[in-house]
Structures are given as C-alpha cells and as structure tokens.
Amino acid sequence: MVITGPCSVESRKLIESCADFVSGIGISVLRAGCFKPRTSPYTFQGMGLEGLKLLSEVREKYGLKIISEARDASHIDKVIEHVDIVQVGAKAMYDQGVLRKCGKAEKPILLKRSFGASLQEFIQAAEFILRGGNENVILCERGIRTFETKTRFTLDLCGVAYLKEHVNLPVFLDPSHAMGYAYGVADLTRACVAMGVDGLLIESHPYPKTALSDASQQLNFKEFKTLYDSIGAIATAVGRNIV
Amino acid sequence: MVITGPCSVESRKLIESCADFVSGIGISVLRAGCFKPRTSPYTFQGMGLEGLKLLSEVREKYGLKIISEARDASHIDKVIEHVDIVQVGAKAMYDQGVLRKCGKAEKPILLKRSFGASLQEFIQAAEFILRGGNENVILCERGIRTFETKTRFTLDLCGVAYLKEHVNLPVFLDPSHAMGYAYGVADLTRACVAMGVDGLLIESHPYPKTALSDASQQLNFKEFKTLYDSIGAIATAVGRNIV
Amino acid sequence: MVITGPCSVESRKLIESCADFVSGIGISVLRAGCFKPRTSPYTFQGMGLEGLKLLSEVREKYGLKIISEARDASHIDKVIEHVDIVQVGAKAMYDQGVLRKCGKAEKPILLKRSFGASLQEFIQAAEFILRGGNENVILCERGIRTFETKTRFTLDLCGVAYLKEHVNLPVFLDPSHAMGYAYGVADLTRACVAMGVDGLLIESHPYPKTALSDASQQLNFKEFKTLYDSIGAIATAVGRNIV
Amino acid sequence: MVITGPCSVESRKLIESCADFVSGIGISVLRAGCFKPRTSPYTFQGMGLEGLKLLSEVREKYGLKIISEARDASHIDKVIEHVDIVQVGAKAMYDQGVLRKCGKAEKPILLKRSFGASLQEFIQAAEFILRGGNENVILCERGIRTFETKTRFTLDLCGVAYLKEHVNLPVFLDPSHAMGYAYGVADLTRACVAMGVDGLLIESHPYPKTALSDASQQLNFKEFKTLYDSIGAIATAVGRNIV
Numbered sequence: 001m002v003i004t005g006p007c008s009v010e011s012r013k014l015i016e017s018c019a020d021f022v023s024g025i026g027i028s029v030l031r032a033g034c035f036k037p038r039t040s041p042y043t044f045q046g047m048g049l050e051g052l053k054l055l056s057e058v059r060e061k062y063g064l065k066i067i068s069e070a071r072d073a074s075h076i077d078k079v080i081e082h083v084d085i086v087q088v089g090a091k092a093m094y095d096q097g098v099l100r101k102c103g104k105a106e107k108p109i110l111l112k113r114s115f116g117a118s119l120q121e122f123i124q125a126a127e128f129i130l131r132g133g134n135e136n137v138i139l140c141e142r143g144i145r146t147f148e149t150k151t152r153f154t155l156d157l158c159g160v161a162y163l164k165e166h167v168n169l170p171v172f173l174d175p176s177h178a179m180g181y182a183y184g185v186a187d188l189t190r191a192c193v194a195m196g197v198d199g200l201l202i203e204s205h206p207y208p209k210t211a212l213s214d215a216s217q218q219l220n221f222k223e224f225k226t227l228y229d230s231i232g233a234i235a236t237a238v239g240r241n242i243v
Numbered sequence: 244m245v246i247t248g249p250c251s252v253e254s255r256k257l258i259e260s261c262a263d264f265v266s267g268i269g270i271s272v273l274r275a276g277c278f279k280p281r282t283s284p285y286t287f288q289g290m291g292l293e294g295l296k297l298l299s300e301v302r303e304k305y306g307l308k309i310i311s312e313a314r315d316a317s318h319i320d321k322v323i324e325h326v327d328i329v330q331v332g333a334k335a336m337y338d339q340g341v342l343r344k345c346g347k348a349e350k351p352i353l354l355k356r357s358f359g360a361s362l363q364e365f366i367q368a369a370e371f372i373l374r375g376g377n378e379n380v381i382l383c384e385r386g387i388r389t390f391e392t393k394t395r396f397t398l399d400l401c402g403v404a405y406l407k408e409h410v411n412l413p414v415f416l417d418p419s420h421a422m423g424y425a426y427g428v429a430d431l432t433r434a435c436v437a438m439g440v441d442g443l444l445i446e447s448h449p450y451p452k453t454a455l456s457d458a459s460q461q462l463n464f465k466e467f468k469t470l471y472d473s474i475g476a477i478a479t480a481v482g483r484n485i486v
Numbered sequence: 487m488v489i490t491g492p493c494s495v496e497s498r499k500l501i502e503s504c505a506d507f508v509s510g511i512g513i514s515v516l517r518a519g520c521f522k523p524r525t526s527p528y529t530f531q532g533m534g535l536e537g538l539k540l541l542s543e544v545r546e547k548y549g550l551k552i553i554s555e556a557r558d559a560s561h562i563d564k565v566i567e568h569v570d571i572v573q574v575g576a577k578a579m580y581d582q583g584v585l586r587k588c589g590k591a592e593k594p595i596l597l598k599r600s601f602g603a604s605l606q607e608f609i610q611a612a613e614f615i616l617r618g619g620n621e622n623v624i625l626c627e628r629g630i631r632t633f634e635t636k637t638r639f640t641l642d643l644c645g646v647a648y649l650k651e652h653v654n655l656p657v658f659l660d661p662s663h664a665m666g667y668a669y670g671v672a673d674l675t676r677a678c679v680a681m682g683v684d685g686l687l688i689e690s691h692p693y694p695k696t697a698l699s700d701a702s703q704q705l706n707f708k709e710f711k712t713l714y715d716s717i718g719a720i721a722t723a724v725g726r727n728i729v
Numbered sequence: 730m731v732i733t734g735p736c737s738v739e740s741r742k743l744i745e746s747c748a749d750f751v752s753g754i755g756i757s758v759l760r761a762g763c764f765k766p767r768t769s770p771y772t773f774q775g776m777g778l779e780g781l782k783l784l785s786e787v788r789e790k791y792g793l794k795i796i797s798e799a800r801d802a803s804h805i806d807k808v809i810e811h812v813d814i815v816q817v818g819a820k821a822m823y824d825q826g827v828l829r830k831c832g833k834a835e836k837p838i839l840l841k842r843s844f845g846a847s848l849q850e851f852i853q854a855a856e857f858i859l860r861g862g863n864e865n866v867i868l869c870e871r872g873i874r875t876f877e878t879k880t881r882f883t884l885d886l887c888g889v890a891y892l893k894e895h896v897n898l899p900v901f902l903d904p905s906h907a908m909g910y911a912y913g914v915a916d917l918t919r920a921c922v923a924m925g926v927d928g929l930l931i932e933s934h935p936y937p938k939t940a941l942s943d944a945s946q947q948l949n950f951k952e953f954k955t956l957y958d959s960i961g962a963i964a965t966a967v968g969r970n971i972v
Contacts, residue, residue, distance in 0.1 A: 037337060037339065039337070039363075039364045039367045039368070040367045040370075041367065041370050041371045041374050042370075045339075071339060071340075072315065072316045072338045072339055072340035072341070073315045073316035073317040073338075073340055074316040074339075074340030074343075075340070091337035091338075092337075092338070094280060094282070094334035094335075095314075095315045095316075095334075095335070095338060096280065096288075096314060096315055096317075097314075097315035097316055097317030097318070097340075098315070100317075114359060115359055116357060116358055116359015116360070116388055116633075117359070118633065118634060118635070118636070119634060119636045120282075120636070121282045124282045124283045124284065125282070127283075127284050127285075128284045131284050143644070144632060144633070144634065144640070145359055145361075145876045146630060146632045146640065146642075146876060147602075147604065147630070147874045147875060147876055148604060148605060148630065148642060148644070148645055149604070149878055150604070150605045150606070150645070150648050151644035151645060151647070151648055152644075153644070154630070154632065154640060154642050154644050154645070155643055155644050156632075156634060156640050157641055157643055157673075157674060157677055158629070158634075158637035158638075158639070158640050158641050158664055158665050158670060158674065159634055159636070159637060159640070160673075161637070161665060161669070161670030161673050161674060162636050162637055162670065164673065165669050165670065178644055179644050179647060183647070183651050184644060184647030184648065184651065187643075187646075187647050187650065187681045187682065188643060188644065188647060188681070190680040190681060190682075190724060191643055191677035191678070191680050191681045192677070193680065194676040194677050194679065194680035194720050195673045195674070195676060195677045196673065196676075230723075230724075233722075233723035234680050234720055234723045234724070236719075236723075237716075237719035237720045237722075237723050238676060238716075238720070359876075361876065361877060361878070361879070362877060362879045363879070386887070387875060387876070387877065387883070388633045389633060389873060389875045389883065389885075390631045390632060390633055390845075390847065390873070390875075391847060391848060391873065391885060391887070391888055392635055392847070393847070393848045393849070393888070393891050394887035394888060394890070394891055395887075396887070397873070397875065397883060397885050397887050397888070398886055398887050399875075399877060399883050400884055400886055400916075400917060400920055401872070401877075401880035401881075401882070401883050401884050401907055401908050401913060401917065402877055402879070402880060402883070403916075404880070404908060404912070404913030404916050404917055405879050405880055405913065407916065408912050408913065421887055422887050422890060426890070426894050427887060427890030427891065427894065430886075430889075430890050430893065430924045430925065431886060431887065431890060431924070433923040433924060433925075433967060434886055434920035434921070434923050434924045435920070436923065437919040437920050437922060437923035437963050438916045438917070438919060438920045439916065439919075473966075473967075476965075476966035477923050477963055477966045477967070479962075479966075480959075480962035480963045480965075480966050481919060481959075481963070523823060523825065525823070525849075525850045525853045525854070526853045526856075527853065527856050527857045527860050528856075531825075557825060557826075558801065558802045558824045558825055558826035558827070559801045559802035559803040559824075559826055560802040560825075560826030560829075561826070577823035577824075578823075578824070580766060580768070580820035580821075581801045581802075581820075581821070581824060582766065582774075582800060582801055582803075583800075583801035583802055583803030583804070583826075584801070586803075600845060601845055602843060602844055602845015602846070602874055603845070604874075606768075607768045610768045610769045610770065611768070613769075613770050613771075614770045617770050631845055
C-alpha cells in the first residue's frame, strides 16, 4: 500500500491539487498533517481543525481515505473523529494520553517509531494500544537519530527485519523523513519495496520548494509518478503487489 | 539546590517517610512521580491524582515544596494545580499540548531533555514555554541515549557546558536516571556540583529494592545522607552553596 | 557483483568446500578472513599467513578471485601480496599505516566504513588511498553503531544514498555484519539490490553453527543459493545485472 | 596526576615554550603528538620521528616525563623507544599490531577509548595488552560519538563510573577532546576531579589560535594556570591530591 501527500495541509487549493493527483494515478489513501509537531516555536504549526475539515471535504469529493497525525493528547479526539487512519507521530510515540485514546478508537492506528526509541519501546507502545482493545495497529519506521548528520535520520532497515521476524503486525516505512532530502527518496523507497514491507508513506507536493514544512524532502508530482511507476516490477520480483 | 525523593508516590506511608527524611536533613523540595511514563504497559503506572493529593498533604505537614511530573496533555492541568514546580518529563519534552499549558502556568517549569533530543531541540522546547509567557523555566539534563548499554543513559556534561555558555536559564542535573544504577550516582553527583550547576535531582527511597519503579538507581537514605554531606565542600571549592 | 564466502579461513577443508560451492553457482570472487580483528583476546584470531596461502591455492584450483582483510599495518604487505582485492576492515579504516600502503598497491581496495565513522571521515579515508596514487577504491557500508541493540549494527542506507549522490566511487554493501543474524540477511540483501548498489558481500558457510567466528550471521549454502536466485529479478527491475 | 601540553609538536620553539611552562608550575608530565591520526589527508600530519627527538631533548633539559601517541603499527616501535608513557590513540584502540607491541613494552600504556567503542570493547583492548605481559595499563575516556553535534564528542562520565566500579585499572580523562571547545574544558575538568579520577590530559598551547591542529579546544597558558589553581580544593574535598 502506497500512501502519499504533502507534509502539511497548507490551503484548500493545495490539498485539492494533491487529492486530484493522488486519485488520478490510482492511489487510495492521502496523507497530510494538520497539527505539526514542529520543534521550533517560530515555524508553521499547521492548520489544525480547519485542516482536518479540508481533508474531510476532499475525502468526499475524490473518494479517498485520509490519514493525518495526532501530535498530542489535547486534540487526539478531533483527529480520531475526522480521519480514516490515525497517525501517531514519532514525537507522540511515548504519549500515553494519545495511546490510551487510540486503544479505544475504532479506526486503524499507524504508530510511528520515535527517532530515539528502541525497538523494544516501539513494540511496547503498540502493546498499549492493543491492550486498550484496538487490534488494528500498523508499525511505521521513519528513521532513528544517529551520529550521522549528512542525512536527516538513519532509516533502520535492520530494525524492520527484526520486526518482520518477531512481531505480528503490519510494517510501513517512511523513507522521506528518514532521508530528509528528495534525492535519496526513490532509492530508499525501492529498497523498502524489495524488503516486502506492507506499506509506504512518501511525501509529495506540487511545488516542494514553496512548501511551508519539510521543503527539502518532498517529491514533486513528476518525480513521485516516475518512482511509483518503477516499483511495481520490484514488488512482483518479491511476490507482492502495489495497491 | 538539591531535590530528592522517590521515583514514584507508592503509598501515604512511603511519601510520609520520605518527607520526614527530606525535611529532617534540611532539604526544602521533595520530588515524586504520580503519572509514570512507563514504556511497558505491564508495569506500575503511578497513583495519578491520588498521588498528587498525598503530595499536597505532606507539603502542608512538613512545609516542603513539591515537584512532580506531567507525562502528557491529558492531566497537565491537575499537575499544575497541585505542585510547586511542574516537571515536564523527558518523554513529554516535544509535547506541545503540555508545553502550551506550561507557558500559561504561573509556576516554575523544570523541563527535562528528551533522551533523543539535540540541544537545539531542547532549547526550542524551552522557548515554547517562554513564548507562552512563563519566564520561569529550568533546564534539566538527565542523560541521552547512546550506543553504550552498560549504563542506562549517558549524562551529557559536554552539553551542560554548552548550555551554561549559550543559554541564560538555570541548569539542573539528574544523575540518577542517567546512570540507572545506584553505585555511580554519588560520583556523578559530585561531578555535577563541581561544574557549578544550579540544581540536582537525585532519587532516594527508604528501601530501594522494594520500589515499584527504578529500583536499581535509587539511593537509600543512608547513602543519600552520606552523599549530601560530601558535596558541601565541593560546592565551596567552586564558589557555590548547597541549599 | 556478489561476493561470498565464510567469515574466516578455518581449514583447508572448509575453504575448499566454499570455493567449490561459490564457483559452482557462477560467482567469481571468494571472500574469507585470515587476520581477524576480534575484539576479545580470548577468541579465534584467524589463521594469518597460512590462511592466505590456502586462499592462493583455491584461487589457482577453482579460477576464483580472492578478497581478504588487512587488520593493521603489521601484515598489510602480506595481504596485498596474496589477494586480488584488498579489504581494509572497519576497525582499520582510520589506520594510516594501512591506508598509505593501499595507496601504493596496484590492486583494488575495498574500504569498509568504521562503525563509528561519519560519512565525511569515510570519504576522507578513501582520499588517503586515492592521493597515494591508487584510484581503484571501492566503498563498503557495513552498518554503523547506534543505540539499537536488537540487531548487531544499523545498515545505513540513507548514507548509501548520500554516497551515490555525492561520491564518484563504487559502493558495496555488507548486510551480514550489519544485521548480525542470518534471519534478516536475505531481506536486507534484496533491499541493497533494489538500491542499485555496485556489489554485495554476504557471509556463507557450509555449517554456520560450527563456525569459529560470526556463527550467528552466516547463511548456509542452501539459504545463500535461494537468496542468490531471488535477486536477479530485482536487479533487472532496476536496470542492473548480477555478475 | 595532571598532564598537559600542546596537541602536536609543531617546532622546537613551541615545545620548549610548553616544557618551560609545564615544569614551571610543577607538572611533571608533558604531552604532545608527533604522529597525528588526522582524518583528512589535507591537514597537518605531525612531525613524526623528528618530533619524538625534540621531545627527548626537552625531557633531558627540563626533567619532564613525556607521553606521546602511537597512531598505527608502522611506527609503534619508535614511539615506545622515545617516550616514558605510550599513548594508544582513540583511532588505534582496535589495532592489534599496536596492542601486541604494547603488551611487550616495558613502559606504561595509556589506552584511549575509541569514540565508537563500547565499554566492553575498551576493556577487551586493555586485556590484549595485559595478556601480552604488560600490567601497566591506564584507561583514558576522551568522549564518545553521539547524535549531539554542538560539542565535538560526549564525555562519558557514566562510563567512567562503570569503569571505577568494575575494572581494577587507573582511569584518566581527556576533557579537551570530548568538548572540542576551550570554553567548556575548565568545567569538565573540575567535574572529572570531583569524580576522583586518577589523572587528566588537558591540551594547552601558548597561542591556541595559531595551532596547527585542534586550535579550538586548547587552553592558553593563562587559562590553564587558572584552571590548575582551582582544582586543588576540589581534589581535597574528595580526599585526593593533585600531583
């Protein structure tokens, strides 16, 4: 399963453009953030509830499913209400206020690994949700923090091999946040497909250079389409299909 | 300023015992957690609001100030209401729901560095609070996650030297969580005092082996007293006083 | 280019068995270590010069090329003399005694990244060799040391994407040492092939459980053959061929 | 024991100046590097054997002991011959060519921890030397590589607490290399003294800004003298003496 979309809902025009592109190439799930867990207080923090409403509009209009991120417990209820898949962001992985609500939600939860979390802690966070009664948990590796600074994070594919062997939950990958630069996203995506992972989150934007967040790592539509067209053969080679 | 107390409020009896010890040796601030951000869902999660009420009781009875931790946005209001100093735990450092409320609180905030956070992110989290209007922010280094596993975390004293040089906020240290083992806490505490830090958080417990959380790293009262008696001379040597 | 063989030359019988297997499936380069940079002084340190001579024998008999590792400057001359490709091990990446000799050697050098080395230092080590006059340098990523301990190291594929973009040297991958466990080697190998890397080093052994070093991560011949047969289709999908 | 001196022997004039300063304030061991393990091939690589000879001259003239670093096995014999204490540099910690020669040397060995080495590997490297027959091994922590980049490395004082508890060898500290910036060296040095470590290596230079290596982290003589004068009281407070 390939999921794409911009880092953030920036405007109705942007999200319409993305929804149109995504549905046009046959992808069924659109991602976009409304509550941005930006580290600096001086940067764009997302459109919040207004963004969720814009996502609901395009869901109806384009027949897409929506995934968006909960940043903390103060707005988790609103996110659960408006989306089809609830994304627990990397910075919220330890947030028990969020995890408890996700355990009671009747929607799938995509749980991102904190960039500082061990695999054991990642699995334990998933268990919080499972123990709450929600068995629909997807694990998502998005890069860990290491001493290497030429790339934004380090995508932990050894960890993915560990999860595939030891945990009975679907595993998604987010190569965009791991790399931090558009130039490496295609190669990493192809690596993930060859590992037989269950899904991919890839950031795309009509004009990445103008994006209000994560400008350096988003693919433009042409780059994304080229990449998307290249992965079917790899998936076939490892006995899987792209949906 | 030296702050001590048990990892968690486990019972009235425990917290009375700790308050009696702490006030008896002339320390004025008692620490104890009520909402434990435990990674595993199968371990003790803290006494919650009931714990905060027990802390309020001993505050009155012993004339102590209380510091306790907020784990996430779902209970931050209650913590702010009951304590004298609000501790933002390491796992909540990125939690904007928590940070925003702290920015509006009229109490000092002790902000712990996430074990996966860069110094830049740590300072940015403090800026969230400052920008909200609360200028009473204390930075607390408590160990970062590195490849070394013989100790629980790695206390980043180079980072403390950086903060002292570049940031105009008080810096506290928590050697107990960094080390993870009682045997190293005294030496690390003395190192922190010699660096001239503004405060220390040290876990102590009447019977550490029976503690419901962090059993391995808490000092018993005798060990703590011996350590406490040893640091005055170091403080004097660097031109500071223990209060 | 796929290179395989056991971690260490353990005996003539072992290396004959491996050479027979490798040449039988059409692989042209055999790897095996003679000077083992084992951290503990109490473990098998390799057969040394005797091992190099055994490798020379099978080179003649099976028409294979040989790659073997130099651990330090005290035996670098002997390794250069006996092998077809000189491997500079991860623990020798900073060794200027080794790098200077490699710069004067008239053989290809496979330079492994130290598990503690930044990409910048890795590239600088390659420049030491290039500046010495040897332009035949291959970079090999084999996993970096991070806080994650469920796997032996963390294969840095973001770093590989960086090297492919910024450095004009061939890039090889060693998924066996990164993972440390045989169960993940096949998935990681397929990921590397899909990234379009220039070569792979994979450890194989007729009876991994009895191996004198790296027992947990070596594939047996059947596992290796199954993996080897699976990667051709992925290579084709990304426009490359397995040789 | 406090050891100081410049990063590198740059000239007779420099090393005379340093020897004069060091002996003048009552310090008995002078440090200076001759074979620099510089990562980049384009920077100053040290004066080599000529530097060792200059060090021998000042030893005679000023009655000092000399410590200098071996970078790799190609010159270890010369270093052992000329110095009083052999320093195995961080980048040579895994070098068995170096470790074996040190095991046969009849001089003390100061073994620096590789910035990528676990404590276990550090101890195992010491065991290589001990097993060779030389029981005079000093462990030296000089900072490990972590995700934090505001400082050059992260001084691992938790690891020092571990070594003091578990290993029966003297432990020295090198705060200069850990911090990478002169502004933090004094505070870190005082922290090390308060931990009761057995010795300190601190870089000093008459004119740090003009130094051919490590310019940013060396103290000038006035800064060093001020620091040196401040640590006696801390040492006394923890029951030790500065020699």
